[in-house]
Amino acid sequence: MTESGTPVVPEGVSELDVVGVRRGSFQVSGSGDTSGFGGLVSPIVMPAPTERPYGGWFDELADEIELALADRNLPVSSVIDKVVVDRDEITFFVLAEYIVDFARMLRDEPGLRFEMCLGVNGVHYPEDKGRELHAVYPFLSITHNRRLRVEVTAADANPHIPSIVGIYPSNDWHERETWDFFGIVFDDHPSLTRIEMPDDWAGHPQRKDYPLGGIPVEYKGATIPAPDNRRAYN
Amino acid sequence: MSDVTYSSAADPGEDVYADSYETVDGTIYNLAGGDWDSIAAAPEGEKERIVVNMGPQHPSTHGVLRLVLELDGETVVDARCGIGYLHTGIEKNMEYRTWVQGVTFVTRMDYLTPFFNEAAYVLAVEKLLGITQDIPERANVIRVLMMELNRISSHLVALATGGMELGALTAMTFGFRERELLLDLFEMVTGLRMNSAFFRPGGVAQDLPTDGEKAIRDTLPLLRKRMKDTADLLIDNAIWMGRTVDVGYLDLQGCMALGMTGPVLRSAGLPHDLRKSQPYCGYETYEFDVPTQTSCDAYGRFLIRIAEMHESLKIVEQCLDRLTPGPVMVEDKKIAWPAQLSIGSDGQGNSTEHIKHIMSESMESLIHHFKLVTEGFTVPAGQAYVAVESPRGELGAHVVSSGGTRPYRVHFRDPSFNNLQATAAMSEGSMVADVIAAVASIDPVMGGVDR
Numbered sequence: 001m002t003e004s005g006t007p008v009v010p011e012g013v014s015e016l017d018v019v020g021v022r023r024g025s026f027q028v029s030g031s032g033d034t035s036g037f038g039g040l041v042s043p044i045v046m047p048a049p050t051e052r053p054y055g056g057w058f059d060e061l062a063d064e065i066e067l068a069l070a071d072r073n074l075p076v077s078s079v080i081d082k083v084v085v086d087r088d089e090i091t092f093f094v095l096a097e098y099i100v101d102f103a104r105m106l107r108d109e110p111g112l113r114f115e116m117c118l119g120v121n122g123v124h125y126p127e128d129k130g131r132e133l134h135a136v137y138p139f140l141s142i143t144h145n146r147r148l149r150v151e152v153t154a155a156d157a158n159p160h161i162p163s164i165v166g167i168y169p170s171n172d173w174h175e176r177e178t179w180d181f182f183g184i185v186f187d188d189h190p191s192l193t194r195i196e197m198p199d200d201w202a203g204h205p206q207r208k209d210y211p212l213g214g215i216p217v218e219y220k221g222a223t224i225p226a227p228d229n230r231r232a233y234n
Numbered sequence: 235m236s237d238v239t240y241s242s243a244a245d246p247g248e249d250v251y252a253d254s255y256e257t258v259d260g261t262i263y264n265l266a267g268g269d270w271d272s273i274a275a276a277p278e279g280e281k282e283r284i285v286v287n288m289g290p291q292h293p294s295t296h297g298v299l300r301l302v303l304e305l306d307g308e309t310v311v312d313a314r315c316g317i318g319y320l321h322t323g324i325e326k327n328m329e330y331r332t333w334v335q336g337v338t339f340v341t342r343m344d345y346l347t348p349f350f351n352e353a354a355y356v357l358a359v360e361k362l363l364g365i366t367q368d369i370p371e372r373a374n375v376i377r378v379l380m381m382e383l384n385r386i387s388s389h390l391v392a393l394a395t396g397g398m399e400l401g402a403l404t405a406m407t408f409g410f411r412e413r414e415l416l417l418d419l420f421e422m423v424t425g426l427r428m429n430s431a432f433f434r435p436g437g438v439a440q441d442l443p444t445d446g447e448k449a450i451r452d453t454l455p456l457l458r459k460r461m462k463d464t465a466d467l468l469i470d471n472a473i474w475m476g477r478t479v480d481v482g483y484l485d486l487q488g489c490m491a492l493g494m495t496g497p498v499l500r501s502a503g504l505p506h507d508l509r510k511s512q513p514y515c516g517y518e519t520y521e522f523d524v525p526t527q528t529s530c531d532a533y534g535r536f537l538i539r540i541a542e543m544h545e546s547l548k549i550v551e552q553c554l555d556r557l558t559p560g561p562v563m564v565e566d567k568k569i570a571w572p573a574q575l576s577i578g579s580d581g582q583g584n585s586t587e588h589i590k591h592i593m594s595e596s597m598e599s600l601i602h603h604f605k606l607v608t609e610g611f612t613v614p615a616g617q618a619y620v621a622v623e624s625p626r627g628e629l630g631a632h633v634v635s636s637g638g639t640r641p642y643r644v645h646f647r648d649p650s651f652n653n654l655q656a657t658a659a660m661s662e663g664s665m666v667a668d669v670i671a672a673v674a675s676i677d678p679v680m681g682g683v684d685r
Contacts, residue, residue: 020636044636047616086616087361115490118621119652121632121645136632138619138647142504145511149619170493173655174647196318196684206326206643227330233609233639 017084020044020127026231044127047086054085061090061146064111074101081153091149096161099152103164106139106150114139114148117164119174122182124207132156133184137164137171154184163189181206283311288669290319296395296673297680301657308665313658317651320684328644332610333359334571336641338431340631344648344682345428346391349384350624351682352433353377354631354646357514358620359435362613362635365564372560373437374515379450379553380423380432381515381622382546386457387416388625389539393464396536396674400477408464415453415460422449435611437563440575451554458547465540478533482660482672485530492656496627496649497542498676500526501534508623520549532675539677542625569611572603610639626650626677646685650678 022044025037053059062083066076079102081093094102106114116139123134131153139148154161163186165172175186176195183204186192194201203210212226254263283304290300300316324343328336340355341348360366394409417427423446424430424439432439443449468474484494486502499506507524509517525541527534563570572592576585592600615637621630627649636642653676660672 022636022638042637045615046636087364087618089618091617116493116495118493118628118630119647121643121647123617123634123643136617138630138632140621140628142506142511147512147619149617168493169491170652170655173651177651194318196321198318205323227327230330232330 017046017048018043019046019125026233047084049082050085054083054090056088057146058085058090061112061148064109065092065105068105068109068112072101072105074098089147089149091151093151093153096152096154099150100162100164100167102150103137103167106148107167112141113143114141114146115143116140117168117171120171120178121174122178122184122206124182124209126156126208128153130155133159133182135161135178135184159183160185160187162187163192165189180204183207286666290316296399296678299654299673299678299680299683301669301673303666303669305666308667310661310664310666310669313661313669315654315657317654317680317683320680322685324685325644325646328641330640332639333435333613333641334610336644337434338429340644340646341429341431342681343646343685344624344626344629344650344679346388346679347384347624347626347629347682348428348430349377349380349433350622350629351646352431353381353515354620354622354624354629355633355644356433356435357622358618358631358633359613361618361620362616362633363435363569363611364614365436365566365569368564368566369437370561370564371516372441372558373562375553375557376438376442376562377433377515378517378520379550379557380420382549382553383416383419383450385546385625386461386543387413387420389543390416390461390464392539392625392674392677393468393536396671396677397468397474399670399674400474402468402471402474405464405467408460408467412457412460412464415457419450419453422446434563434571436566436569436571437561439571441562442557447554447557450550454547454550458544461540461543461547468536469540474536475533477667477671478531478536478675479529480531480533481664481668482532482535482675483530484656484660488656488659492659493652494627494656496623496625496653497535497538498653498656499627500524500538501528501675502530503528508621508628512621514620514622520552522546522549532671535675535677539625567602568606572599572606612637612639613641621647624649626679626682627653646682648682648685650676650680650682651685654678654683 020043022042024040052062054062069076069079079094079098081095084091084093103117106112118138118140121136123136124132125134126132133154133156135152135154137150139150152161161184163175165175166188172190173195175189176192178184179186179192180194180197181204193199197205212228214226214229215224217224254261283306286303286305288301288303290298298319300319302314302316303310304312324339328339331339336355337352340351343351357366360369390409390413394406394413397403397405397409420430421427423442424432484498484502486504489499489502495506503526505524505526510524522545525538525545527537573584573588576583592603613635615635617632617634619630619632621628628647629649630647632645632647633641634643656676657673661669664672
């Protein structure tokens with residue numbers, strides 16, 4: 001950290017992926033905090049983009065993907081936003097408009113042959129402006145015994161990502177679940193309806209801004225505060 | 235009765251639920267059972283389609299699963315699943331607990347496979363912490379031991395409930411009786427029959443009890459004998475085969491399209507097992523086979539489950555043989571839970587040695603204990619996806635950390651959730667009774683489906 005509060009970019013890393021800021025050591029503000037920890041400000045930094053070489057079979061995989069994209073006349077730089085290699089897992093950040101082409105390529109290309117898409121999971125980063133909603137797709141290739149992760153981001157203001165149910169039918173329910181919990185609209189999904197919550201439910205419960213209920217207690221109007229409003233470490 | 239007044243809609247003697255209304259598709263009649271006579275007057279020649287709601291409260295729907303079946307006579311034309319009746323918000327809850335407390339939640343998801351839920355979660359957390367290689371050997375052996383015993387107990391329930399749903403009630407009583415042997419072992423080792431919260435990031439909650447190894451070893455012969463009895467009830471049983479052979483058919487192509495894993499995929503002939511292809515917890519060092527069938531049907535899945543239970547017994551025996559004394563938690567005191575449990579005079583409690591140490595010997599240990607228990611450890615920011623081979627297929631945990639003391643997001647790719655999508659492919663075009671066999675062969679657990 002520098003004095004201005006901006007994170008120092010570690011050596012060998014092009015940029016930092018700051019998705020939020022954590023303040024204080026306890027989650028409450030405005031209390032009589034005399035410890036000084038309340039003044040802490042630290043950015044939430046996700047693993048930064050990785051430059052070649054990625055190491056291991058990741059380079060081979062990236063070569064295959066680049067070749068396959070070239071075969072399909074898709075420019076690599078506009079399809080893949082960035083690549084992150086972290087904890088022995090490789091993540092391709094793919095732009096939303098190319099996810100269908102990318103998924104079809106992963107499935108059909110003999111050198112890739114990712115037979116299985118193991119669903120999609122939403123992650124909500126309210127402070128990652130313009131890309132608040134992340135859809136994370138884990139892929140598995142049984143043929144090559146490899147895994148990769150594809151991450152697609154969407155803005156809260158326009159939460160649309162094309163559906164890949166046409167390529168991986170198994171993603172049907174997974175996309176419905178992600179719509180249900182995060183409000184990501186998977187365009188061209190055959191029937192994007194709620195799956196876990198009741199049909200008439202309002203809101204998307206796994207988003208970080210979804211209000212959690214407190215519990216009224218029958219003692220002089222007291223309530224047990226909702227979990228996100230309790231004093232807790234963060 | 236004179237003081238009872240009926241509302242205008244409820245003419246006594248008429249079923250208020252048995253109404254009818256017009257739609258663009260024709261007249262829709264709502265029936266609640268026992269009132270079929272009331273639509274005997276339906277016009278002749280009209281195409282008759284019957285939509286049956288099976289479940290969510292029905293003994294043969296494997297928990298609170300709702301099946302919406304559209305029937306033409308007794309043939310299923312259209313099958314749809316309604317889920318969500320058991321959604322408990324476990325994933326959301328975990329975002330407000332420490333990393334260690336998360337185990338207590340995940341163990342309750344798929345309630346027949348608590349150890350697999352815990353394993354997927356703790357392996358993901360360990361991967362985020364970068365301590366995968368530091369897990370003590372004994373902890374890994376105990377994990378494999380518990381998981382394989384759990385695989386047997388889960389498959390026994392699959393046979394028991396599946397048998398019951400098809401009318402084989404003795405299979406049900408046998409299956410649950412055998413499972414009891416295993417639940418007794420779980421109780422002895424973890425203190426709880428189910429929902430053990432036994433695996434912790436860094437190892438397991440506590441070591442096996444002193445007589446644990448012997449108790450497990452002593453149970454195995456009886457278990458093996460009884461497992462054979464249960465299997466003998468059904469293998470080559472003409473009625474059982476009549477209900478399951480060629481029922482719930484899903485070939486390899488269908489399995490791949492629908493992302494099927496576990497016994498369903500292996501019944502299509504593909505020996506895909508994560509314990510072999512992407513081993514974890516040291517599975518690469520155990521000798522076992524991956525049973526497959528090529529019949530693609532419910533009977534094949536049944537045979538696979540029987541065979542897998544015997545493979546699991548083989549692994550359990552190997553585990554017992556290689557149990558050597560040692561730690562069951564990582565060395566790192568910043569992660570390892572500070573206290574060890576011990577049995578006091580009241581049957582529970584922390585080890586008195588530890589209490590004595592923190593209360594009267596070392597202030598620093600007390601602070602350390604307090605910080606670790608209340609605040610918990612932090613996990614460096616990032617994400618990990620770890621999958622284990624649960625009895626139902628690939629159980630994946632996608633865990634995201636923002637560098638804090640609590641998970642930022644945890645998502646489980648539960649095999650039941652995914653595999654249940656195959657209900658339509660397996661049962662459309664078959665008889666109503668075969669839907670039950672097809673769903674039973676998927677063996678979904680709604681606690682895992684809905685989480």
